[in-house]
Amino acid sequence: MIKKIKELFMPVLIAGVFIGGLVLMFTGNNGSGGGNTIQVIVPELTALGEEGKVLFDASCASCHGDNAAGSDRAPPLVHDIYNPGHHGDEAFVRAAMNGVRAHHWAFGNMPAITNVTEDDVLKIIRYVRELQVANGIATVEHIM
Ligand code: HEC
Numbered sequence: 277m278i279k280k281i282k283e284l285f286m287p288v289l290i291a292g293v294f295i296g297g298l299v300l301m302f303t304g305n306n307g308s309g310g311g312n313t314i315q316v317i318v319p320e321l322t323a324l325g326e327e328g329k330v331l332f333d334a335s336c337a338s339c340h341g342d343n344a345a346g347s348d349r350a351p352p353l354v355h356d357i358y359n360p361g362h363h364g365d366e367a368f369v370r371a372a373m374n375g376v377r378a379h380h381w382a383f384g385n386m387p388a389i390t391n392v393t394e395d396d397v398l399k400i401i402r403y404v405r406e407l408q409v410a411n412g413i414a415t416v417e418h419i420m
Contacts, residue, residue: 314352316343319410321403328403331396335372335389344404351381354407361415365401372397 321329332344339350346352357363357380370376373394376386392400 313341313345313347314354316345316352316354316407317410318343319406321406324399325403325406328399328401331392332400332403335392335396336400339383339386344407350383350386353404354411354413356413356416358404359408359413359416360405361417365398368401368404369394369397372400 332340333342336344336353339347340353341347341350344353346355371386372389372392375388378385
């Protein structure tokens with residue numbers, strides 16, 4: 277009887293360990309997160325947003341992460357401080373064209389991104405704004 281139970285449960289146990297390992301692989305700290313990645317809800321993108329995503333993935337995601345969720349190299353852009361009231365579209369263009377001096381975070385400076393045009397950045401902004409809206413980031417006017 278006991279042997280029978282073991283025979284029955286062994287495959288379940290092995291499957292459990294295997295699945296557990298997979299879950300750890302995908303959710304655990306695998307080095308790319310660096311503790312700064314956030315959960316981003318990805319909405320259905322508009323055509324322009326989709327174009328922006330392709331450009332973002334090519335030029336920005338290496339630092340700002342997939343879906344602009346951040347990485348150990350740069351902050352998430354799907355973040356309250358990058359709401360359109362605090363970091364308007366021109367802040368994005370400026371960032372890409374001139375680079376950014378580290379001021380909000382401790383990742384270091386952002387270099388100028390030389391392989392994107394201003395037009396590309398406008399599409400990237402559209403993509404990031406669509407992600408922001410889907411993740412509840414609302415425009416808060418910046419008062420200084
Ligand atoms: C080499 C890494 C790197 C790449 C590539 C990169 N960024 Fe950044 N970016 C950073 C870091 C680091 C910061 C945070 C600076 C700080 O401390 O405020 C930043 C900040 C920003 C900001 C905030 C600017 C501000 O005024 O505070 C915007 C917007 C931005 N990045 C957009 C982009 C876009 C768009 C791209 C792609 C075209 C891109 N970044 C590619 C590293 C990068």
